[in-house]
Amino acid sequence: xxxxSFVIVGHVDHGKSTLIGRLLYDTDSLPPDKIEExxxxxxxxxxxxxxxxxxxxxxxxxxxxxxxDTTQVFFKTDKRRYVIIDAPGHVEFVKNMxxxxxxAEAAVLIVDVVEGVKExxxxxxxxxxLMGLDQVVxxxxxxxxxxxxxxxxxxxxxxxxxWLASIDIEPIEYIPMSAIDGDNVASKSEKMSxxxxxxxxxxxxxxxxxxxxxxxxxxxxxxxxxxxxxxRINVGRVExxxxxxxxxxxxxxxxxxxxxxxxxxxxxxxxxKGSASECIxxxxxxxxxxxxxxxxxLPGAEPVVTDAITASIFWMTKHDFSKDMKLTLRCATQExxxxxxxxxxxxxxxxxxxxxEDADTIKNLEVAEVVIKPKKPMVIKDFNDVQELxxxxxxxxxxxxxxxxxxxxx
Amino acid sequence: MASNLSQLDKLENQSIFIIREAYSQFxxxxxxxxxxxxxxxxxxxxxxxxxGKLPFPALxxxxxxxxxxxxxxxxxxxxxxxxxxxxxxxxxxxxxxVGPDKGKFQCCNELKTVALKKAIAEQGFKxxxxxxxxxxxxxxxxxxxxxxxxxxxxxxxxxxxxxLWDQYKTKATEEEHLRVHPLLGWTEIDIWxxxxxxxxxxxxxxxxxNGKRFRSIGxxxxxxxxxxxxxxxxxxxEELKTTKISERSGRAQDKEDDYMMQKLRxxxxx
Numbered sequence: 001x002x003x004x005s006f007v008i009v010g011h012v013d014h015g016k017s018t019l020i021g022r023l024l025y026d027t028d029s030l031p032p033d034k035i036e037e038x039x040x041x042x043x044x045x046x047x048x049x050x051x052x053x054x055x056x057x058x059x060x061x062x063x064x065x066x067x068x069d070t071t072q073v074f075f076k077t078d079k080r081r082y083v084i085i086d087a088p089g090h091v092e093f094v095k096n097m098x099x100x101x102x103x104a105e106a107a108v109l110i111v112d113v114v115e116g117v118k119e120x121x122x123x124x125x126x127x128x129x130l131m132g133l134d135q136v137v138x139x140x141x142x143x144x145x146x147x148x149x150x151x152x153x154x155x156x157x158x159x160x161x162x163w164l165a166s167i168d169i170e171p172i173e174y175i176p177m178s179a180i181d182g183d184n185v186a187s188k189s190e191k192m193s194x195x196x197x198x199x200x201x202x203x204x205x206x207x208x209x210x211x212x213x214x215x216x217x218x219x220x221x222x223x224x225x226x227x228x229x230x231x232r233i234n235v236g237r238v239e240x241x242x243x244x245x246x247x248x249x250x251x252x253x254x255x256x257x258x259x260x261x262x263x264x265x266x267x268x269x270x271x272x273k274g275s276a277s278e279c280i281x282x283x284x285x286x287x288x289x290x291x292x293x294x295x296x297x298l299p300g301a302e303p304v305v306t307d308a309i310t311a312s313i314f315w316m317t318k319h320d321f322s323k324d325m326k327l328t329l330r331c332a333t334q335e336x337x338x339x340x341x342x343x344x345x346x347x348x349x350x351x352x353x354x355x356x357e358d359a360d361t362i363k364n365l366e367v368a369e370v371v372i373k374p375k376k377p378m379v380i381k382d383f384n385d386v387q388e389l390x391x392x393x394x395x396x397x398x399x400x401x402x403x404x405x406x407x408x409x410x
Numbered sequence: 411m412a413s414n415l416s417q418l419d420k421l422e423n424q425s426i427f428i429i430r431e432a433y434s435q436f437x438x439x440x441x442x443x444x445x446x447x448x449x450x451x452x453x454x455x456x457x458x459x460x461x462g463k464l465p466f467p468a469l470x471x472x473x474x475x476x477x478x479x480x481x482x483x484x485x486x487x488x489x490x491x492x493x494x495x496x497x498x499x500x501x502x503x504x505x506x507x508v509g510p511d512k513g514k515f516q517c518c519n520e521l522k523t524v525a526l527k528k529a530i531a532e533q534g535f536k537x538x539x540x541x542x543x544x545x546x547x548x549x550x551x552x553x554x555x556x557x558x559x560x561x562x563x564x565x566x567x568x569x570x571x572x573x574l575w576d577q578y579k580t581k582a583t584e585e586e587h588l589r590v591h592p593l594l595g596w597t598e599i600d601i602w603x604x605x606x607x608x609x610x611x612x613x614x615x616x617x618x619x620n621g622k623r624f625r626s627i628g629x630x631x632x633x634x635x636x637x638x639x640x641x642x643x644x645x646x647x648e649e650l651k652t653t654k655i656s657e658r659s660g661r662a663q664d665k666e667d668d669y670m671m672q673k674l675r676x677x678x679x680x
Contacts, residue, residue, distance in 0.1 A: 001417065002416070002417065003417050003420075031653075031654045031655055031656045031659075032654055032655075071544075071548070071551040071552050072544050072551055072595070073544075073545070073551065074545055074597055081417075083595070095572040096570065096572070098572055098574060099554075099570075099572045099573050099574055102573075102574035102575055103574075223427070223430050223431065223434060224430055224433070224434040226460065226461065228461045228462075228463070233461065235430055235459075237423065237427050264461070265458075266457065266458040266459075266461045266462055267458075267462075277420065277423055278419075278423055279422075279423045279426040279427050279430070279459075281461065292434060316572055330577050388575075391575055392577075393574065393575070393577040395580065398579060398580040399571055399579060400571060400572045400573070400574070400577060400579065403572075403574055403575070
């Protein structure tokens with residue numbers, strides 16, 4: 001059975017965890033002892049049965065009624081299995097929301113129709129847009145609080161649509177619902193007969209798995225080199241395209257050319273090829289010495305080798321960026337210490353307001369347009385071409401402090 | 411039956427990627443092998459990642475309360491797979507009589523967590539591979555693939571590092587070691603379908619005898635069987651498709667109080 005993963009994002013208290021609890025309950029994904037455990041725990045704290053309890057497992061989360069960290073749960077429909085990634089809606093935990101969103105193939109933006117578009121509605125959806133998550137469904141929640149009014153729904157929907165258009169997100173559809181009561185979640189609601197579209201579950205079944213980039217040019221970043229018997233096996237994951245036995249290959253950044261002697265998998269004989277997303281081993285015909293971070297491609301279809309990277313980055317640590325901060329850039333298996341040479345713009349990730357130009361600091365939650373100089377040449381692609389070589393992270397003292405999207409190849 | 415194949419391939423590739431990534435960063439690592447189905451599946455994937463020969467030890471935390479079948483299985487496959495097996499016990503606590511009858515929290519903490527601390531201190535491991543999965547327990551669902559522990563072994567679950575696009579955390583100065591979780595995204599049914607596809611040996615306790623089988627195996631003293639007629643892998647897979655019972659329903663440490671698992675884990679439990 002196929003599996004699709006989607007993340008649920010949106011402002012705090014707009015109902016993410018409740019929607020997920022409702023989905024698990026309505027798709028019969030909960031064992032009776034789980035339901036009991038939750039009822040008991042809710043009573044223990046003097047609350048009525050709270051679906052959010054299913055996900056908010058940490059003591060602090062339950063007592064404060066908030067989600068702190070991203071979590072993943074599973075359910076299935078007749079069509080396929082789903083992984084739901086819950087993301088916290090509180091501004092404190094945006095890095096956890098980004099962690100969740102980076103693992104998803106689609107996103108659900110939940111909006112409370114009473115409150116409408118709020119700070120995290122904007123920030124979260126802007127992050128989705130930056131990260132290239134283009135399958136977005138909007139769940140218009142808490143319709144029970146506005147008497148299931150179509151007029152109210154249309155007004156809020158138009159606000160959401162205006163915002164999303166400004167950040168280049170074209171949602172697949174909008175669904176009016178009440179997650180707490182289950183209206184339009186798993187079954188059509190009689191209270192909103194004016195709504196003719198999909199239920200939430202039907203809508204999920206229309207989403208598509210992210211296609212594997214098998215038809216693109218070969219990108220095979222070397223992860224490590226193992227000595228097995230007499231063989232030097234270069235291991236890694238094929239990020240795009242296909243690598244075949246006997247093929248001419250080029251190794252970047254050195255530019256050396258050689259041939260694939262064999263494709264290696266444990267306990268498998270005569271492997272002919274490795275395709276996008278496969279972890280394989282490869283030996284070469286000449287005794288060229290590859291290393292972690294080398295990028296194998298096909299002669300004539302090389303990505304760009306550069307020492308200046310233009311990118312949009314999102315800063316997600318409380319430690320402000322300053323010019324003397326030691327940073328390491330990691331892109332696929334490549335790694336180099338680097339400097340942010342120029343900060344063209346600092347942007348508020350919720351209002352999109354430009355905070356500063358030609359700046360020398362970046363603060364938590366801001367997006368910045370920058371030029372980065374790595375200490376050695378890096379092999380990159382435009383994000384819209386091959387995402388795996390078009391995105392990177394910046395690391396400071398072992399911690400990831402920013403994610404980046406390469407906007408133009410220099 | 412074959413419909414899950416592509417999903418298993420995805421999971422296998424993702425796990426092998428994570429296993430190789432951690433080894434490339436840390437070198438001085440070990441796999442925590444509880445001899446159960448998950449860590450044995452993980453061991454299988456590690457063998458695949460390194461073309462059959464593990465370049466690091468397998469570590470078994472022995473509470474001395476394990477089932478005989480577990481000890482037999484350990485002996486057989488440690489030999490067959492040529493493992494560098496390290497067995498570690500908290501001898502001091504055992505000598506003092508720490509056991510399940512004197513409090514489960516203390517027992518799990520002393521005989522598992524403290525024993526693990528001792529092994530890490532002695533061997534200087536920088537990272538450990540663990541076979542935990544998100545669908546086992548709500549607390550484990552919050553885990554990262556690379557999860558740091560500080561010098562007191564504590565898990566700072568309120569401030570976990572971001573993890574995106576298969577870029578994981580490296581060790582920061584104040585951190586003791588990292589836990590690496592290559593099976594986080596697998597479900598129980600994925601594990602069994604993979605065991606079937608790859609023909610991975612698992613301990614007999616998982617197969618029903620006299621109407622009972624173990625779904626999750628811990629210590630003999632603190633883990634009970636579930637009612638089941640599933641005496642083959644196919645029957646187990648069928649059973650899991652319809653069952654409404656939680657996998658760890660037979661495990662005492664998940665139950666004691668609402669947050670026992672969180673408390674155990676924040677102190678360094680698996």
